[in-house]
Amino acid sequence: MSETCAVRLAGVWKWYRGTVVPAVRDLWLDVRAGELLAILGPSGCGKTTTLRLIAGLERPDTGAIEIGGRVVAGGGRFVPPEERGVGLVFQDYALFPHLTVEENIAFGLRGFARQERARRVQELLALTGLEAFRTRYPHQLSGGQQQRVAIARALAPHPAVLLLDEPFANLDAELRLRMREELRRLLRDVGVTVILVTHDRDEALALADRVAVMLEGTVVQVDTPERVYHEPRTREVARLLGQASFVPARVLGRLGRSDIGSFALEGAEEPTEQVELLLRPRDVVLERHPEGLGVVVDRRFVGAETIYRVLLRCGITVETSQPPSVELAIGERVEVRCNRARVAAFAGDERIGLAALLERLGRTRSADTEAPVAGGTDGAAAS
Numbered sequence: 266m267s268e269t270c271a272v273r274l275a276g277v278w279k280w281y282r283g284t285v286v287p288a289v290r291d292l293w294l295d296v297r298a299g300e301l302l303a304i305l306g307p308s309g310c311g312k313t314t315t316l317r318l319i320a321g322l323e324r325p326d327t328g329a330i331e332i333g334g335r336v337v338a339g340g341g342r343f344v345p346p347e348e349r350g351v352g353l354v355f356q357d358y359a360l361f362p363h364l365t366v367e368e369n370i371a372f373g374l375r376g377f378a379r380q381e382r383a384r385r386v387q388e389l390l391a392l393t394g395l396e397a398f399r400t401r402y403p404h405q406l407s408g409g410q411q412q413r414v415a416i417a418r419a420l421a422p423h424p425a426v427l428l429l430d431e432p433f434a435n436l437d438a439e440l441r442l443r444m445r446e447e448l449r450r451l452l453r454d455v456g457v458t459v460i461l462v463t464h465d466r467d468e469a470l471a472l473a474d475r476v477a478v479m480l481e482g483t484v485v486q487v488d489t490p491e492r493v494y495h496e497p498r499t500r501e502v503a504r505l506l507g508q509a510s511f512v513p514a515r516v517l518g519r520l521g522r523s524d525i526g527s528f529a530l531e532g533a534e535e536p537t538e539q540v541e542l543l544l545r546p547r548d549v550v551l552e553r554h555p556e557g558l559g560v561v562v563d564r565r566f567v568g569a570e571t572i573y574r575v576l577l578r579c580g581i582t583v584e585t586s587q588p589p590s591v592e593l594a595i596g597e598r599v600e601v602r603c604n605r606a607r608v609a610a611f612a613g614d615e616r617i618g619l620a621a622l623l624e625r626l627g628r629t630r631s632a633d634t635e636a637p638v639a640g641g642t643d644g645a646a647a648s
């Protein structure tokens with residue numbers, strides 16, 4: 266195991282008693298020291314089980330778990346939770362209702378000398394901005410303040426790893442955004458390795474250094490937020506990360522042609538005849554044009570932007586997000602251009618490599634007499 270690896274799960278499987286389908290299956294994951302890794306996945310995919318396995322609240326049926334280079338589960342070994350150097354913050358914070366803020370924070374420091382404990386509690390009260398609330402009880406605090414107490418309590422004994430289970434689930438939308446920023450700042454100051462579980466993609470993308478996408482009990486991709494969003498491994502991952510349109514493109518050799526431009530395929534070992542390009546709403550530029558290949562079929566004003574749905578010649582409707590300066594009416598004809606230098610291309614369910622857009626729509630449109638891609642009926646090839 267590399268020195269910079271804080272947590273490693275190697276081929277972990279977990280079945281709950283009496284169940285046939287494993288909650289976690291063949292899970293491999295390396296978490297780097299000091300990073301904030303978000304485990305993102307739909308409800309029931311095994312996120313909480315993964316955290317509980319790392320914390321030592323569950324035992325894996327097979328596979329191994331290492332923390333800081335030490336095997337804590339697997340091969341007949343099982344290190345109990347309190348000896349793992351891991352702090353855990355539950356979804357409901359699990360604060361002790363009969364203890365004050367400072368008593369809650371001190372709870373994790375039972376083995377410490379009195380003076381040292383008082384010093385550490387003071388440090389955490391300052392770090393989390395809770396000094397003014399030290400003698401309050403949990404029911405006298407807001408949701409955001411309760412969350413800070415739970416985090417302070419978990420951080421008190423200097424854990425090497427902090428585990429957060431849906432930390433914003435109990436906060437309203439506005440507070441959630443504010444706490445997200447606060448948490449990021451706080452954790453950056455502390456420099457602890459963090460594994461955060463969430464089903465909220467915006468949260469994962471905004472907070473994490475890397476995102477581990479989990480589906481049906483296993484991690485299917487671990488990458489930076491930018492990469493999981495723009496270069497998802499499968500269509501399912503693409504959809505989980507946000508609105509996705511797939512635009513068909515005809516491939517000839519390493520060149521492809523689509524209603525949003527022509528492109529060169531990179532990395533495809535055996536290019537297929539047909540691929541589909543992943544477009545995110547912000548990847549698209551719309552321009553009013555009487556000969557454009559798209560028609561506006563829907564518009565939805567959402568404040569800072571307008572969502573346009575545009576039907577392409579190939580029969581696909583793409584969803585796009587446009588700035589207020591773009592004002593188009595339903596039924597108008599538009600040019601549809603991709604403003605990214607590279608987009609992901611898919612054959613079947615899997616991404617096959619990156620497609621680099623070479624030309625822009627203007628030139629594609631000038632070849633308008635050619636057969637349309639995908640939905641088209643004749644086989645005329647683009648050259």
Ligand SMILES: Nc1ncnc2c1ncn2[C@@H]1O[C@H](COP(=O)(O)OP(=O)(O)OP(=O)(O)O)[C@@H](O)[C@H]1O
Pocket residue numbers: 281282284287288306307308309310311312313314315464
């Ligand atoms: N104690 C248990 N006994 C039996 N099955 C369980 C138990 N806990 C979880 N499961 C099952 O294991 C699977 C994974 O559950 P888990 O709670 O890890 O998912 P999750 O991704 O955290 O879901 P959510 O986002 O809804 O919290 C689910 O199918 C769930 O029903």
